[in-house]
Amino acid sequence: MTGNIFDDFLSRKTLFVDKEVLRHDFRPKKLPHRQSEIEKLTFNLVEALNGHIPSNMTLYGVTGAGKTAVTSYVCDELEAKGREINRPVQTIMVNCRQIDTQYRVLSHLGNSLLESHEIDEIPFTGWPTDRVFGELVRRMDGRGGVFVIILDEIDHLVRKAGDDLLYNLTSINASLKSARACVIGISNDLKFTDFLDPRVRSRLGQSDVVFNPYDAMQLQNILRQRAEGALVEGALDDSVIALCAAIAAQEHGDAR
Ligand SMILES: Nc1ncnc2c1ncn2[C@@H]1O[C@H](COP(=O)(O)OP(=O)(O)OP(=O)(O)O)[C@@H](O)[C@H]1O
Numbered sequence: 654m655t656g657n658i659f660d661d662f663l664s665r666k667t668l669f670v671d672k673e674v675l676r677h678d679f680r681p682k683k684l685p686h687r688q689s690e691i692e693k694l695t696f697n698l699v700e701a702l703n704g705h706i707p708s709n710m711t712l713y714g715v716t717g718a719g720k721t722a723v724t725s726y727v728c729d730e731l732e733a734k735g736r737e738i739n740r741p742v743q744t745i746m747v748n749c750r751q752i753d754t755q756y757r758v759l760s761h762l763g764n765s766l767l768e769s770h771e772i773d774e775i776p777f778t779g780w781p782t783d784r785v786f787g788e789l790v791r792r793m794d795g796r797g798g799v800f801v802i803i804l805d806e807i808d809h810l811v812r813k814a815g816d817d818l819l820y821n822l823t824s825i826n827a828s829l830k831s832a833r834a835c836v837i838g839i840s841n842d843l844k845f846t847d848f849l850d851p852r853v854r855s856r857l858g859q860s861d862v863v864f865n866p867y868d869a870m871q872l873q874n875i876l877r878q879r880a881e882g883a884l885v886e887g888a889l890d891d892s893v894i895a896l897c898a899a900i901a902a903q904e905h906g907d908a909r
Pocket residue numbers: 676677678679680681683684685686687714715716717718719720721722723840841875908909
């Protein structure tokens with residue numbers, strides 16, 4: 654046998670232009686049908702660029718409604734604008750399904766503020782929680798500016814570990830001297846605030862945004878945009894997109 658066993662497969666024609674675009678965690682540059690949600694976040698977070706504290710927010714919506722994608726898009730834009738006009742704004746997003754205790758979230762936040770030359774990481778376990786919190790405050794003040802802390806899938810952490818983390822983070826401005834912070838909680842359970850202490854509920858619920866499920870027409874547009882970036886022209890009949898959108902809309906409007 655001559656040649657390499659992969660030669661034949663490598664030279665075959667493919668239907669894909671860019672398979673990355675089809676990944677469920679791929680974030681397209683444009684997010685159709687989420688203009689009003691993007692505007693609500695932008696309207697609030699612009700305060701950070703003015704050096705003020707934005708309101709805390711809670712974002713709700715079913716799975717696949719674009720909550721994470723929209724928030725990370727808005728955060729990227731916010732940080733880019735901050736760099737451009739020289740206003741220090743830092744966004745930190747934590748997935749509370751993966752990082753699911755108060756200690757781990759606080760140490761993760763603190764360690765994400767280490768400069769590359771610093772090595773004194775907050776240990777994975779072992780410190781009293783108030784020491785981790787104090788260290789986080791110290792590092793935030795060291796950097797200064799406005800921090801936007803995003804707790805994605807926060808309902809999981811609250812159900813598992815209660816609302817102490819939210820209580821502490823929504824009162825962090827009382828401990829900060831030069832830095833400022835706001836908290837954005839993301840949940841796919843509309844009722845998750847029922848589990849919260851009334852004080853935490855009112856602090857976190859300063860501004861709520863509900864992401865409604867996509868309907869079939871909206872899903873068609875989203876899918877079409879995706880297919881255009883991922884597949885060669887003519888690879889997909891439009892009726893396939895219509896069918897996929899109809900099925901997804903029947904389930905619960907999940908764009909994933
Ligand atoms: N408006 C949109 N335009 C294009 N793609 C979208 C849009 N909304 C969602 N998507 C796609 O669907 C995927 C899932 O969206 P996202 O992760 O933001 O959902 P979610 O609301 O955070 O869901 P979950 O509650 O399960 O975390 C995204 O990675 C993105 O690829």
